[in-house]
Amino acid sequence: MTEQKRPRPPWVETISLPGHRPTSGAPSPEQLIMDVRQGVLSGLFERGSLLPEVTRIREMYALGQADVLAAITCLKQEEVIQYHDEYQDIYFIDYHYGLDEANVVDQSDPSAARPMT
Structure with missing residues (x-):
C-alpha cells in the first residue's frame, strides 16, 4: 500500500526565484x-x-506544467533538489550540491545536464 503524503502547509516559506525576464528571450x-x-x-x-x-x-516563468516538471526532473537528476518525503509538491535544495569543486556547473551553458568534473 502506497503511503499518502500530507498536503503542503500554507505557512511554508520558499525561496524567491527571479522568474522570467523578457530581456532573456522566450x-x-x-x-x-x-x-x-x-x-x-x-x-x-x-x-x-x-x-x-x-x-x-x-x-513566474511563464511555462507550462510539462516544462516546469522537466526542469525539476533535471535538477533532481543533478542532485540540486530533492522531493520531500512527507509533503506533497515540496522540493528542497539538496544540501550536498555545490559543496565541492566536482559540482561546479558550466554557467555559460544553461542547458548543461550534468555538473562539470
Missing part, C-alpha cells in the same frame, strides 16, 4: 534550471530551502 525551462543552479552555487539558496509550488513556478 520563456524556457533552461532559465529556471540556471536560476536554481546559480542560486545554490552563489549561496543565495541555502541547503534545505524550499522551492515555490509548481503552479507558482509556472506563473
Whole structure:
C-alpha cells in the first residue's frame, strides 16, 4: 500500500526565484534550471530551502506544467533538489550540491545536464 503524503502547509516559506525576464528571450525551462543552479552555487539558496509550488513556478516563468516538471526532473537528476518525503509538491535544495569543486556547473551553458568534473 502506497503511503499518502500530507498536503503542503500554507505557512511554508520558499525561496524567491527571479522568474522570467523578457530581456532573456522566450520563456524556457533552461532559465529556471540556471536560476536554481546559480542560486545554490552563489549561496543565495541555502541547503534545505524550499522551492515555490509548481503552479507558482509556472506563473513566474511563464511555462507550462510539462516544462516546469522537466526542469525539476533535471535538477533532481543533478542532485540540486530533492522531493520531500512527507509533503506533497515540496522540493528542497539538496544540501550536498555545490559543496565541492566536482559540482561546479558550466554557467555559460544553461542547458548543461550534468555538473562539470
